[in-house]
Every structure is written in C-alpha cells, then in structure tokens.
Amino acid sequence: MRRTQRRGGHRAALRTTSTAAATALVIAGTAAAAPAASATHTVVATGTAHAAARAPGPSFRLADIPMKDGVVLKANVFSPASGTPGADARGRYPVIVQPASWGQNDIEYVLQGKRLAAAGYVVVTYTVRGFWLSGGEVDVAGPKDVADISAVIDWAIARTPADPRRIGMTGLSLGGGLTLLGAAADPRIKAVAAMSGWGDLVDSLYSGETRHLQAVAALTAVQTPTGRQSAELRGMLSNLFADRDTPDVIRWAQTRSPGAYADRINANGTAVFLASAWGDSIFNPSQITAFYQKLTGPKRIEMRPGDHATQEFSGLLGLDNATWASALRWFDEHLMGHGGSAPRPPVELEVRPSGARESYPSWQAVGSRTERLRLGRANAFGTGALGTGATVGTGWRTSVVGGLNSGADGGITELSGLLDQFIKLPPVVAVPLLPRRAAAVWQSEPYAAGRHIRGVVRLHTTVTSSAPQGTVIGHLYDVNSLGLGKLISHAPQSWKGRTPRHAFPLDIQLFATAYDLPAGHRLALVLDTQDPLYGGRTPTGSKVTFGSPEDDPSEVVLPLR
Numbered sequence: 001m002r003r004t005q006r007r008g009g010h011r012a013a014l015r016t017t018s019t020a021a022a023t024a025l026v027i028a029g030t031a032a033a034a035p036a037a038s039a040t041h042t043v044v045a046t047g048t049a050h051a052a053a054r055a056p057g058p059s060f061r062l063a064d065i066p067m068k069d070g071v072v073l074k075a076n077v078f079s080p081a082s083g084t085p086g087a088d089a090r091g092r093y094p095v096i097v098q099p100a101s102w103g104q105n106d107i108e109y110v111l112q113g114k115r116l117a118a119a120g121y122v123v124v125t126y127t128v129r130g131f132w133l134s135g136g137e138v139d140v141a142g143p144k145d146v147a148d149i150s151a152v153i154d155w156a157i158a159r160t161p162a163d164p165r166r167i168g169m170t171g172l173s174l175g176g177g178l179t180l181l182g183a184a185a186d187p188r189i190k191a192v193a194a195m196s197g198w199g200d201l202v203d204s205l206y207s208g209e210t211r212h213l214q215a216v217a218a219l220t221a222v223q224t225p226t227g228r229q230s231a232e233l234r235g236m237l238s239n240l241f242a243d244r245d246t247p248d249v250i251r252w253a254q255t256r257s258p259g260a261y262a263d264r265i266n267a268n269g270t271a272v273f274l275a276s277a278w279g280d281s282i283f284n285p286s287q288i289t290a291f292y293q294k295l296t297g298p299k300r301i302e303m304r305p306g307d308h309a310t311q312e313f314s315g316l317l318g319l320d321n322a323t324w325a326s327a328l329r330w331f332d333e334h335l336m337g338h339g340g341s342a343p344r345p346p347v348e349l350e351v352r353p354s355g356a357r358e359s360y361p362s363w364q365a366v367g368s369r370t371e372r373l374r375l376g377r378a379n380a381f382g383t384g385a386l387g388t389g390a391t392v393g394t395g396w397r398t399s400v401v402g403g404l405n406s407g408a409d410g411g412i413t414e415l416s417g418l419l420d421q422f423i424k425l426p427p428v429v430a431v432p433l434l435p436r437r438a439a440a441v442w443q444s445e446p447y448a449a450g451r452h453i454r455g456v457v458r459l460h461t462t463v464t465s466s467a468p469q470g471t472v473i474g475h476l477y478d479v480n481s482l483g484l485g486k487l488i489s490h491a492p493q494s495w496k497g498r499t500p501r502h503a504f505p506l507d508i509q510l511f512a513t514a515y516d517l518p519a520g521h522r523l524a525l526v527l528d529t530q531d532p533l534y535g536g537r538t539p540t541g542s543k544v545t546f547g548s549p550e551d552d553p554s555e556v557v558l559p560l561r
Helices: 002-040 049-054 110-118 143-159 174-185 201-209 213-223 231-242 246-254 258-268 285-294 322-336 415-423
Strands: 059-066 072-079 093-099 122-126 162-172 189-195 271-277 299-304 347-350 357-360 369-378 383-387 397-401 428-430 440-443 451-455 458-465 470-479 484-495 504-509 513-517 522-528 543-547 555-560
Touching: 059 110, 059 122, 059 143, 072 110, 072 143, 093 110, 093 143, 093 174, 093 322, 110 122, 110 322, 122 143, 143 162, 143 174, 162 174, 162 322, 174 189, 174 258, 189 322, 201 213, 201 246, 201 285, 201 484, 213 231, 231 246, 258 285, 271 285, 271 322, 285 299, 299 322, 369 440, 383 522, 397 440, 458 470, 470 504, 484 504, 484 513, 484 522, 522 555
Parallel strands: 093 122, 093 162, 162 189, 189 271, 271 299, 299 347, 383 440
Antiparallel strands: 059 072, 072 122, 347 357, 369 383, 369 555, 397 543, 428 484, 440 522, 451 513, 451 555, 458 504, 458 543, 458 555, 470 484, 470 522
C-alpha cells in the first residue's frame, strides 16, 4: 500500500508539474499564435486596439481520456473562443486530434494547439499509451494505439464542441504514423497532416534487407526513460539487434505500415498531406514518396532538406514554420472549405543545396528523363570512369576487403540531415583519399552544364563474394575541383544464402532526393561494405568483387529534371 501511495503521489506531482508547464507555454504562445491565425484567417476589426486586446482567447484544459481496456491517456484540450469563425449552426467546430510523437507527451503541441484553436479548431492532443503519465505499455502504432485514436475521437465528440462531420488528425514522427493509420481505420477522419511519419515501417527499419540499427538505437534511447516497453516490443528489438527471426520482425512492422492499408484510406476518401525531409535518418524519404504514390484521393507532399522532425521543430516553439503553416492550410481547405482561388500543385520540393522550390502535378513528373552512366575499369589510382564515353567499357573486375569502414558513410542519425538543412553541409569525404582497399570508386568528368537530379538514383552491378552473405552501401557524391565530395544520396543492400565465388546481379535504389549538381563538378559513386548507420552482413576480411560482364554492364541511372 505504501508503495502504491508513493507512486501515485509521484505521478500526481508530475501531472502538477505538467499542468504548470503547459499553462506557461499557453501564456507564452499567445503572442506567437496571433500572427499565424491572422495570416490565414480574416480578422474582424473591433474598432479599437484596446477592444482587440480584451478579446477572449481559446480555452485550455487538461483531460484524462479513458480507453476501452481501462488505460487512461493524458490529454490537452483547446477550444476556440466564442464567436471565432468556423462554427456550424450548432456552434460546433472542426476538431483536430494530435497524438504526441515518440517519447514526448501532451505538452509537445501546446503552442500549435493554441494556434489551431485561434484559427477555429477544437484541438485534442494526447500522450500515446505507454509514454509518460498515460497508462499501458508502448504499442508502437499497433492495434491498441489505433483503437485509441477512435476512442479519443468519440471522447472529443462527446466532451467538446467538436463537429463529428469535420474531423482531422495531425502528428509528428510517431504521431505522423498514427495519423495515417487512423485515416485507414476510422472513416470519420476527413483530413490528415502527417509530418516526418512513415508509410512503410518495414522499409524504414529494414530497407535493402539491411537493419537500420543506429536509428533503432536512437529511438530506443529516447523511449527508455520516457516509456514502458511491452514484452512484444522487447522481443522485436532483441530480434532486430541480433539479426534473428527476421520474418517475425517484418510481419510485426507490416501490420504497423499505413501503406498496407492504402486501399482503406482511398476508400474513405481521406485528404492526406505528407511532409518529410530528404535526409530523414529514421524514416527514409523513399518510403514516404512510395506511399504517396499509392494514394488516389486528395493528396499533397512536401519534401525539404533536413533530418527526422528537424523541419517541423521550430513550429513546436511557436515560431513561423512553413510545414505547420501548410498543414493548417490543408485543414482549412478540407475541413473549413476555404479552397482559395488558386489550387496548389500537389508536389512541392525544396532542392538541395540551393533551397529553390519546385512544384509538380505528380510524383511521376518530378524526374522527366533519365541518363545512364556506365561504370568503367579502374585506373592506376584505383578510380574507374563513370560516364558514357568510349573509355567506359565492360569485362572489368575490381575488389574490396569486406567489413572495413572506408570513411564514406551516410552520416549520423539526426545530426547529418540537420547540418544539411541549416548550413548546407551533408556528409563530406575527400574522394581521392578514400582507401581503395575498402571502397570501389568511379568518377565522371566535370559536367559543363551541371545536372538536376530528381527522384531515385538506381545502381546495377554484378557481385562475387567469398562469403554467402554481405552488404554493399552505395554512395553518390557531388565532387568539386578540390576532390571534396558532398553526399547526394546513399542506400544499403544486403544479401544472404549466395554461393560463394559465384557472381550474381545486385541492384541498389538510393534514397529519393532533389539535388542540383553545379556546373564544373563531377559525380562520384562509392561502393563499400560497412556503415555505422546499418547492421551490415559482410564478414570482416572477406573479399567482395564488383564486375561488369559484357552481357550485363554495370551502370548508374540518374533521374533528371
């Protein structure tokens, strides 16, 4: 009994602290919220600045929301002030449900909740089960988490001035994935805005049949002090780190992948807004663009430089943020009916490294043509030709020692994409200094007119390995006149069960990007077998040989604008 009382007192103290923090954030966010609301919605003049200052703002309260299995979720609720535009004849407003992101709680979206409420939305933000003071165990967007979404909507309709005909969801990271799963599971949800979420959790954790261990380790480090693991989650993490029972891990992730339920989202007619970053090291950009292409209803995607959740973060601080502003406009269009006079093209890209913005009518229109670059024999310096000229032939072979870190890698989870976003500094290598013992290198001649790379770069080669299993990581670099290469894109590809010393074809699809190669720069392709981001399979000291048979030449296919 004493233990229970102490624990309850501790939880109560935490909740009191959360209340104080949330109240402080609401007060601090009032000034930040007003400009965002006025930028999107018409402000009705009151006659004097003094009268406007006295106008009531949105109401705020904490709430405990019971789930069907007895778990209680902690939540924040914002309601628009009386007279705020957007209400129906019965005084009900559109409602937006916001699940908190991985390792965060209901305080996370307080400032954005304030802005949305000022714009005429009821907002219910909740801590996902298993985290912080919400009950239960971490379900990682599993069936319990998905059922919780509908329960929160039921509660909002019953306990707030929410219009049941105008229901939306938005969220960041875990909240983004839950938002898309909610769109598939509950047809009442009319519009969603998923930021830094995922469409395919299998591809996020295991793209190219390769474990993304650094990302999983980072997520586990965030979860450990903030959430309570279920036995199921402990088992899946143990299997993933140990590289065992892979089919079970894949099945577990597949049930948590919105792409597996895209037909339900399409049948529901949900309007889907997606926002992600080119350098997202948790949920790679290719899986979210592939999910976007599965959607047939109203949809929009925005891709920008950055890493996981870095593009949206300033919005959580109450600052002006392009992604949050675009999400609000999406809800205005699909929940408020404010379509605007000029509809936006559904695909918007921010190009690296210039920051130029481009719009397209579809994802298929992003890369309008391709260029095929053959991989040639290495010269005396260990560098092969990359191009279409007579010097690029077939019949060559080049080998590396497996399991060595060449220095070419995809960077560091969360940090590398962040540096690319703010100071245009992706992972950099000195290409001439890469050890040819550990990396195979091909380089083009300088491009007189540069290249506008848009989409997924594809590599095809032939591999012969001394071991039955292995991993190859492909890196594409923008190389300047000094030989410094900035990473354009990369991706891993693994194999197992191959007959040693028997050649087999290997295809690698690099992660989607939008990158402008400047005039005078070269392209460089680097292949190696080890990267700190991934759990590779290449045994240290094994031999991996790349080749280009005459009947199956090795090449890189560039998608170009």
